[in-house]
Amino acid sequence: MTIQEWFDKRKEAQIERRARDMKGIEIETPELWTKCVHCGAQMLKTDLEENMFVCPHCDYHFRINATERIKQLFDESSFEEMFKNVLPTDPLNFVDTEPYAERLKKAHAKTGLDEAVITGIGKIEGHKIAAAVMDFDYMGGSMGSVVGEKVTRIMEEALKQKLPMLAVTSSGGARMQESALSLMQMAKTSCAAGRLDEAGILYINLLTEPTFGGITASFGTLGDIIIAEQGARIGFAGRRVIEQTIRQKLPEDFQTAEYLLKFGQVDIVSKRKNLRKTLANILDMHGV
Amino acid sequence: MTQVLDFEKPIVEIQKKIDELKKMSEESGMDLNSQIEDFEKQAQDYKKELYSKLKPSQKLQIARHPERPKFLDYVDLICEDFIELHGDREGMDDRAIIGGLAKLDGKPVMIIGIQKGKNTKENLEYNFGMPQPQGYRKALRLFKHANKFNMPIVTIIDTPGAYPGIKAEETGQGAAIAMNLREMSKLNVPIVSIITGEGCSGGALGLAVADRVMMLEHAYYTVISPEGCASILWRDASRFADAAEALKITSKDLLEFNIIDEEIKEPLGGAHCDYNETASNMKSAIVNALKELSKKSPETLKNERYNKFRAMGRFVEG
Incomplete structure (x- = not known):
């Protein structure tokens, strides 16, 4: 694994963790958030974008x-x-x-x-x-x-x-x-x-x-x-x-x-x- | 008894009157010939007027008339010595597409067409003229045979579309049509295609990348059936007459857009009223086209075919 791959993997894990933590939670800044159309997980729009518009939680490809x-x-x-x-x-x-x-x-x-x-x-x-x-x-x-x-x-x-x-x-x-x-x-x-x-x-x-x-x-x-x-x-x-x-x-x-x-x-x-x-x-x- | 279409009812009424007069004349011995002639002329004029001004939705009805001649009727009437060649060599002989060797005006051709039935039993056999991918692959096999042995190709098209089914999807309906479009563009032999009834969507085009594309007068050719279009764009399939109008599906429209090369006249009342006349018109159109095309070199044929389809479409350059 190259260092770049290691960093990528760590970022993916971070995004996924955040998405999992946010599942079903009321959020205060809705404009920054979006929901996976497949599994319903809440996630930051920026996180989704960084993850190539693939749900970090269920791998659904938007x-x-x-x-x-x-x-x-x-x-x-x-x-x-x-x-x-x-x-x-x-x-x-x-x-x-x-x-x-x-x-x-x-x-x-x-x-x-x-x-x-x-x-x-x-x-x-x-x-x-x-x-x-x-x-x-x-x-x-x-x-x-x-x-x-x-x-x-x-x-x-x-x-x-x-x-x-x-x-x-x-x-x-x-x-x-x-x-x-x-x-x-x-x-x-x-x-x-x-x-x-x-x-x-x-x-x-x-x-x-x-x-x-x-x-x-x-x-x-x-x-x-x-x-x-x-x-x-x-x-x-x-x-x-x-x-x-x-x-x-x-x-x-x-x-x-x-x-x-x-x-x-x-x-x-x-x-x-x-x-x-x-x-x-x-x-x-x-x-x- | 031929099935009467709703817009043809006035003609039937006049015909009834004529028959009554004839009967009266016979029974009473009165000379009603001049009246009868008069009515007959009226009927004829009315018919001419009616069929020259058919709405697209009325043409649809003629194009779909159950008694309209089918591919095998044309083979009988146009060709001699038809030898059917079966199968895609991969496990199926799709009956919706039939093809084989035949003599046309004394010369061998490969003739391939989409076959519909005239009754339920036949329609089940031919799947209502809706081919499977295996049908398109059989056609491709026959195209290549014609190419190898330097025979012109004639295709006869009458389909409500390629079959939408599970197995059709699993075995690549889209890919089978696409392959025909591509491979037809590479053939070294002349290709003439005639849309004789319904020319619906990719299912029709899959046999129609030809040097000359012709249409019978009341046939239609479109990207989607008017019913399908109406149910998507109007969200109401019963608006099909509006869709038929908007889609510009008639031979006149398509001549104007340079999508077809020639319209073939039908007998008054439509092809089903006179099989022989229809077939004879078709035959001379095909023979003339092949005469002209057979003078061209394979390179010229291919280039002209490419350029013909290359030029299709309307856009602006900013």
Whole structure:
């Protein structure tokens, strides 16, 4: 154990102890505290953040946004965003209970992002890699024209620069408000993944909570290596749709990362704190 | 007796009148021919008007008509010498996707389609046209066979979507579709796809990364079924007509967005009214497309296919 690892372990133990001590206790400064959605343990928000948004008490992995994900995976300030100028429009003039144009504005206000994916090039323990990182907070991470275009562009950039490619997915699927245009993004991104495949470029998928529908049915599962984050729910059809179709109850752990591992659908299930190291090792072993 | 859709009832009424007049003319010996002709013309005009202005939700009904021709009907009417090739070689022969060798206009092709039934018994066999991952993998095996022996590929698509089930998830429904999307983009042979009825979501696209994508006039193609969309966005599945409108699912809409290349005309009243005419229209569209595509080199085909899908989508650059 290196000294750094020893310090990390001690910090983790401290956070966990604090969380355990606080379980069920009334607190006076609620704005500083948060509760684990899984086990109910109280903890300081700063403690949760320091622990990579993983509950120190029960190991529940909170869903994180793209910015946090990039911070956790990439070497400090190594990530350079690209294609930020590709912006959404409302090609169908789609209106449901709310106009799509309004939903886009709200998503921007909520997340500060222009779309549901951040694309760019960064380094993971010194290994240069192209990446697309999805953000569930922006309209459920759904893929419309912009997500498809940015993912395709970064793959083409990886091809051009001969860089490995990483896609971190977190999405409910294709974006309904762009209908068939969204559907075609599945074809577009898969064709681009095909070019990476033909060129012998390493492509890695990191599936995170949640990854569904049009994403698992396109670039989300076309990687040479598929890693799923612990506890993430991953599937094609949603749980409710399946229940309604087959009219029977589904196993509790159905469509979790661990369940998919059991059925041979992913290569690796990893805890969040090990992801960076695992990715670096894989890149290292492929000499990229 | 063909099932009558609600919006077709006025036509049935006029037809009844015509039949009554004919009967009266016969029984009484009166010459009512001019009146009958008049009514018949009215009926015809009304029909033409009606079918040229169908709402998306009405097209949905035609696309889902139980008597609409199914994949195997088209195989019968369009091809000769069909030899079905079964199975994914990994333990299953999904009946929702059927494929094999056939001759089209005298030349060998690989024809693969999603099969629906016309009654409950058939629908149970074909799982209502909802393929399992093993169906997509069987299709991929056949794509690769066609590629190896330099045969064009024709796919016929009519599905409410890939099957949402336990085993489908356990055996990688998403991954099976994704693999087809990727591998179709690499094939060296011409590919023509036709959406003949329902073209729902990834389950349809999984056979449709083609050089030419065509749609029958009253078919629909969408990212999600209008019912599914309504239940998510409107939180009310009964709003499906609104969703069908908003999703822009018709062949006219999709031509406009360059998502399909060609619309194939249906006989008046829809494909189920005249199988032969529908099949003949389809056949000439496929033959023409293949004639044109077969002149291209494999590299050109692949590049043009890539660029076609590459260009899809609408966005702005700030």
